[in-house]
Amino acid sequence: xxxxxxxxxxxxxxxxxxxxxxxxxxxxxxxxxxxxxxxxxxxxxxxxxxxxxxxxxxxxxxxxxxxxxxxxxxxxxxxxxxxxxxxxxxxxxxxxxxxxxxxxxxxxxxxxxxxxxxxxxxxxxxxxxxxxxxxxxxxxxxxxxxxxxxxxxxxxxxxxxxxxxxxxxxxxxxxxxxxxxxxxxxxxxxxxxxxxxxxxxxxxxxxxxxxxxxxxxxxxxxxx
Numbered sequence: 730x731x732x733x734x735x736x737x738x739x740x741x742x743x744x745x746x747x748x749x750x751x752x753x754x755x756x757x758x759x760x761x762x763x764x765x766x767x768x769x770x771x772x773x774x775x776x777x778x779x780x781x782x783x784x785x786x787x788x789x790x791x792x793x794x795x796x797x798x799x800x801x802x803x804x805x806x807x808x809x810x811x812x813x814x815x816x817x818x819x820x821x822x823x824x825x826x827x828x829x830x831x832x833x834x835x836x837x838x839x840x841x842x843x844x845x846x847x848x849x850x851x852x853x854x855x856x857x858x859x860x861x862x863x864x865x866x867x868x869x870x871x872x873x874x875x876x877x878x879x880x881x882x883x884x885x886x887x888x889x890x891x892x893x894x895x896x897x898x899x900x901x902x903x904x905x906x907x908x909x910x911x912x913x914x915x916x917x918x919x920x921x922x923x924x925x926x927x928x929x930x931x932x933x934x935x936x937x938x939x940x941x942x943x944x945x946x947x948x949x950x951x952x953x
Contacts, residue, residue: 738891744940746890748897751805752931758811762892766930769888773881777853778839779831781819781874782881783922785911786812795910802901803927810897811931815911816882818874818925821867826853830921875925882928889930899927 758766763786770784787793797807807813823830827850835841835849857863863870886896907924911917 739887742887742890745893746886746896747933747937747940749806749895749929749931749933749937750897751934752809752811752895752929753934754809754931756811756932758894758930758932762894763812763930765892766885766888766894769884770881773884775877775880776873777856779819779824779834779874779877780838781824782878782925783817783819784881785815785817785916787815788812792910792914796902796907799906799910800899800902800927802899803929806897806899806929809931809934810929812929814885814928814930815916816878816925816928817911817917817922818871818878820874820921820923821864821870822921824870824874825864826850826857871923878925882926885928885930895931895933897929899929902927 767784767786770782775781787796793807793813796813797803800807803813819830822828825831831853832846835846836843841849857870861873863873882898886898889896902924904924908917911924917923
């Protein structure tokens with residue numbers, strides 16, 4: 730496929746994608762296709778390569794119903810989506826520059842030599858303490874981790890749209906109650922994770938309204 734055709738294919742996927750409120754519950758995503766969507770998440774970039782996320786695919790009907798009771802923004806999606814994903818972000822226990830998680834990520838996953846990692850740690854400390862003030866509260870650094878999960882979320886939705894699968898990002902939930910449910914089910918790794926955002930995937934039950942966006946001139950400014 731040439732460059733222009735590829736560009737057109739991608740833009741058509743963005744035109745196709747919309748926040749699907751209700752899915753056709755009779756249509757299921759194949760394992761092969763959903764693994765492709767998950768691979769798009771796995772390969773997503775994150776700040777300083779921390780990968781501060783975990784993707785929990787909830788197919789259990791009982792848990793979905795419990796989530797629906799405390800998720801006002803997922804009333805149509807939870808009962809009908811083929812696949813429903815909870816995107817968890819890592820808390821300060823893992824994302825603080827000197828955590829065991831960071832050490833493991835850099836030395837074992839990214840395979841950075843120890844002497845180089847020791848120098849990087851000085852930079853990470855400065856970055857978190859002073860550049861972005863991430864250590865002023867546990868919520869500040871958690872929100873920073875959540876920002877990274879949204880990169881993966883966007884890539885998942887785009888990957889889905891490219892193969893004709895619908896999706897919906899969902900923030901409409903009671904943070905404390907949902908995390909309480911997940912803690913009860915042992916999904917938060919003893920406080921090392923908390924919910925960032927939800928995402929539903931499947932096939933639309935009906936066609937959406939035409940997509941509307943601001944014109945390019947209203948959102949882009951060039952400084953030359």
